[in-house]
Amino acid sequence: MSEPTAPATREAPWPVGLMSQKIRDWIERLGTVWVEGEITQWQVRGGHVYGKLKDLSQDATVSFTIWQSVARGLTGDFAQGDRVIALVKPNFWVKGGSLTMQVFELSHVGIGELLERLERLRKQLQAEGLFDAERKRPLPFLPGLIGLVTGRDSDAEKDVVRNATLRWPGVRFKIHYSAVQGDRAAAEVAAGIRALDADPEVEVIIVARGGGDFQHLLPFSDEGVLRAAAEATTPIVSAIGHEADRPLLDEVADLRASTPTDAAKRVVPDVGEELAGIDGARSRMSSRLGHLLAHETDRIAQLRSRPSMQQPERIVDERAEELVRWIARGTELVDRAVEERDRTILELRARLTTLSPQGTLDRGYAIAQLADGSVLRDPADAPAGAALSLSLAGGRVAATSDGVAS
Incomplete structure (x- = not known):
């Protein structure tokens, strides 16, 4: 059945489906358009986002849909009440007869846009390790020269200098004045950090400002300032003095102070407290030494009281x-x-x-020996005429054998 082309009349009305298709075809020819509004509803189901966008000044609201493929690419966090701009394309649903806006791009505007940009920068620097605790450098106990980046004649300068001098009268400052808000602030603060870091006498650098609203604090979240602080070899103290919206310099600095006054207290020790600490240490040392001497004196007295020490003889x-x-x-x-x-x-x-043989001789016996010195034991060994030597008690005598006696 061919589609009717004649205008609808009472006698020849269009079917609802035909009308819906013609509406859809006409709407699709509108293409995409950028719109601005406030999110009044934000629901995520199955990875897709379904919400409503309200006009900022009139009582007008449209529904929108963000398909999962687009939702995954969103760079910011969105919620009800956010002011946004969106690239949308009208989409008429024939089956339900409803009109919705298909969103292709979505971003915050105004403060929300700034927050989104700062959040991207925060994630980038965090991924680079600029917020890591391991890279935080300790402050010197008593810096000989303190570098200060702040506004000229500002309350922050007065607070830092006055409180530091009260705590340690001999403290010295090298001050680099810069704009702390406005277009020039970020470049001048970064230049101040680099100049003071290049001075070998400066042992710590304080970047101070006496608070302010969110937009006034933006220079202290500028990437140039953050890079300068991260590259400095001198410890950096951030003393921006704002609790609600912490600038990113607080994360990169080696120490965050809640106010300029707090920075002076954190950087410079209190001479009164240090003297009290020395007095306390001296008192504890004297007490400890006194106890030790008393203990040793008692030991000596006990040794001397022993009997062996009282009467050593x-x-x-x-x-x-x-x-x-x-x-x-x-x-x-x-x-x-x-x-x-x-x-x-x-x-x-x-x-x-x-x-002994001598005893035998002393009793009157004699020992006969032949000429070769052998002892004569058998008479047959001494024939007649044989020369003999007789050993007596008193000496030796020579004799001649007469042979065997009969």
């Missing part, structure tokens, strides 16, 4: 008597041992004398 006398007894005992034992050995020697001498 008593030990010598007791040992002397004991030594005399041992000497007498030793002498007695030695004499007895010598006497026993003398008797033993006499007995052995008597036995030796009795058993």
Whole structure:
């Protein structure tokens, strides 16, 4: 059945489907358009987003749909109440007869856009490690020269200098004045950080401002300022003085101070507190030393109260008597041992004398030896005329054998 082309009349009306298709075809020819409004409804179902967008000044609202493929590419976080701009294309749903806007791009406007841009920068710097705690440098205990980046004649300058001087009268400052809001602020603050960092006498740098609204604090979230702070070799203290909207410099700096006054307290020690600490340490040392000396004195007194320390000669006398007894005992034992050995020697001498050849000779016997020195034991060994040598008790005599006696 061909589609009717004649205008609809009472006698020849169009079907609802035909009318809906013609509306859809006409709407599709409109193409895409940028619109601005406030999100009044934001629901996520199955990865798709369904919501409503309200006009900022009139009572007009349209529905919108963000398909999952587009929703995954959104760079910001969106919620009810956000002011946004969107690239939309009208889409008429024939089956339900409803009109909705298909969203292709969506971004915040005004403050929301700035927050979105700052959030992207935050994520980028965080991914680079500029917020890591490991890269935070400790502050010197008592800096000899403090660098200060702040506005000329500002309350922040007065607060830092006054409170630091009250805490430590000898503290010195090198101040770099810069704009702290407006178009020139970011470049001048970054230049101040680099100039003070290049000075070898500056030991710590304070970037101070006395608070302000969100837009006035934007220079302290500028990427140029953040890069300068991250590249500095001198410790950086951020003292912007704003709690609600913390600028990104607070994250990059080595120390965040809540106010310029707090920065002075964190950077410079209090001379009164330090002197009190020294007095306390001296008092604790004196007390500890006093207890130690008293303890050692008591130990010496206890040692001196012992009998051996009161009458030391008593030990010598007791040992002397004991030594005399041992000497007498030793002498007695030695004499007895010598006497026993003398008797033993006499007995052995008597036995030796009795058993020796000399004893036999002394009793009147003689030993006959042949000419070759051998002892004569058998008369047959000494025929007549054989020369003999007789050993007697008194000496030796020569003799001649007459042969065997009959």
